Every structure is written in C-alpha cells, then in structure tokens.
Amino acid sequence: KPPIVVRDFAILLGKKPFQLISELMEMGIFASMNQAIEEANAKQIAERHGFTLDIRHRGDDKPEPKKKAKAPREDDPALMEERPPVVCVLGHVDHGKTSLLDQIRNAHVVSGEAGGITQHVGAYQVERKGKKITFLDTPGHAAFSKIRERGANVTDIAILVVAADDGFMPQTDEALKFARNANVEIIVAINKMDAKGANIDRVKQQMQERDLMPEDWGGTTLCTPVSALEGTNINELLELVLLQAEVSELKANPKAVAEGVIVESQVEQGRGPTATVIVQKGTLKVGDALVCGPHYCKVRAMMDEHGKPVKSAPPSTPVRIMGWSGTPVSGAVCTVAKNEKAAKAEAEENAQALKARAAAKPAVTTGATDLDSL
Ligand code: GTP
C-alpha cells in the first residue's frame, strides 16, 4: 500500500495542509507536510469529513497484467454455452392452457421411439428446427409459484394464453403480473382463433393497454394467434419461443458442478421416491450424488419423459431421478456433492438445521408471499 502523505491527503480532503496538521495535533499526532500518517488515523479523519478511505496505487484502476493464470471460474463467459429455454404456460381458466400443452406435446414429442407410454413428469422437451425447448407441463400458477416461493427461478419464458373470444380476464392479468414479478419474458398466444366471436385485434388492443405492445404493432412483445383445438400455428408459436430465447441469450456452463431444481416429486410403487429435476448448470450424470435439503440421492437411474434411460443431462434438461432417500419438495435446489458419503452427511446436517429451526420458532409461517394467493 502506498504511504498516506499529509500534503496529498489534505488535498484529497479539500483542506489546506496546515488544517490537517492541526487536526492531527488535536489527535496527539505530530506530522509535517511531507510525512506519512497511519492508515487508521487517516481513516478516522476521512470519516470525520464524510469520506471513506480507499487506498490504492495510482493506476490501480487499470487492469494489471496477470501474473498467474487463475483457476477458471464456473461462470466465466468463455465457458457458457447456449441452452434451451424453459417455458411455462399461464392464463385465465378455460382459455386453453392444457389444450395448448397437449397440442405441443403431441405434435412435437417424438413418441414411439421409446416404446413406452409418455408419462407425466412435470416437464418435457420438444424440438423445433433442431433446437430444443423445455416445457413445464403443469399449467397454471401452482407449480410455478411453489418453485418461485423457494427462490429458484427455472422459467425463462411464459406463454400467456388469452382466448380470442374472451380477451384479457382477471386471471390473465394476475398471470401477467406474476410473470413480470418473476422477470420472465412473455409471449402471448391468442388462442381460440377458430372460435365464434374470436377478435384478435381486440386482444392486441388489450395488450397495448397493458404495455405489451405486439411486435406487429410496432412493439416488442411477440404474439401469434393459435388454435389449440385445431392445431393451428403451433409451429409459429414454437418459433417465437426460439426467437425469444435467442434474444435472451440463454446460457449455462455444462461443465460446472451440476445443479438443478425439483419440479415434481412423488413416491412410486416399486421405485421409492422419484423427482423430476431441471438441470440449471453443469451436466448431471448417472452415478452422481445429489443433495437436496434434508434428502440425498445416489443417482441410480435417470429417465426422460418417455421413460427412456438417460445417462447424462445437460442444462435445461428435465430428468426423472430415482434413488432418493426421501421426497424432495418442488422448487428446492439440488446440488452434486463429492460422493454419496458427502451427500449423506450434508443432507443430515440440513435435516438437523431444519429441526433446530422448527424447534426454535414453532409459530413461524412458511414465508408465504402475495404470490401464493394466485
Ligand atoms: P383450466 O385448466 O381449467 O384453467 O383450463 P385450460 O386453460 O387448461 O383450458 P382447456 O385446455 O381445458 O380448454 C378449455 C376449453 O376450451 C375446452 O373445452 C377446450 O376444448 C376449449 N378450447 C381450447 N382451445 C381451444 C381452441 O383453440 N379453440 C376452441 N374453439 N376451443 C378451445
């Protein structure tokens, strides 16, 4: 660290050197103009004058040539790779969320190749033009709010479904508020374009009123009319999702220590507790040991939505995982540990911490937010 010379320090404080010298004298310090003073004293004086002391060499602002190569950080931009968007569908009751999800799944999930029945795993991937899109297939706010409540943010894009014959309704607005709070990108699917009384322009008008100016009206919100009933414009909608994903530059480091979020969990007969996880960073592999709160898991097997075994799951991939010690809650984050032993120890520690907390504050609430009421 450079010395703090009285003359220079006085200038920085906007004082004459002698004023500083007399102040120092009052503190019992006798220094001349060209003498250096102690950092602690300088700090005291600086604070008295409303400054904070920040000592650096001149030119410290310039990046110094690196002497030693540092270990690469996990979030180093150079290690980031494109990842598929994670999408959820929100909207008013009966506006067609389930129909739309079914349509997307049926039209684009390559079924049959697994030779199994497509199962409900809380999330699935579809492919369009060689690019993957991950859908959370729990329509409505329920899963979404649970996940958000725990602080995890798995969703990148929300498709807001608005029936063309009905327009924006109270729950549409709630969903919109919700998506905005969660800071996710919004794409509007104007559904039921086939229905009698469908009025696409009216919906666009309502979008405009809500600061969701449609792109074709000169705004930035992507939207398209669709019919979930007839399967019209589903591809267009998926392309808008890919377009938005590209604009958002969604990335993750596939080589980081793997981490994911639980989107669904259950106890299955003959399988014990299973959980569907969406990988957020790193690549999850069979054989990994996971910790999720008070539970741990030696990943014995992973499956995709077709029940097909998966050996490794890169970012944004949903996988059903077997081998849990208990049932993790949706929204919880799980992380890869060094090995099973470490995972178990960590989980036990978490369990004890949870117990201690529960005992200390028996009347504590669940941390409910206004988001829960949606
Ligand atoms: P909730 O889960 O109850 O909130 O409803 P939802 O938003 O999932 O709507 P759902 O997909 O169940 O559809 C509600 C009704 O609208 C059903 O009778 C569908 O057949 C009908 N519907 C959905 N999409 C379309 C569409 O594109 N056109 C027409 N004409 N009807 C549709």
Ligand code: MG
């Ligand atoms: Mg539904």
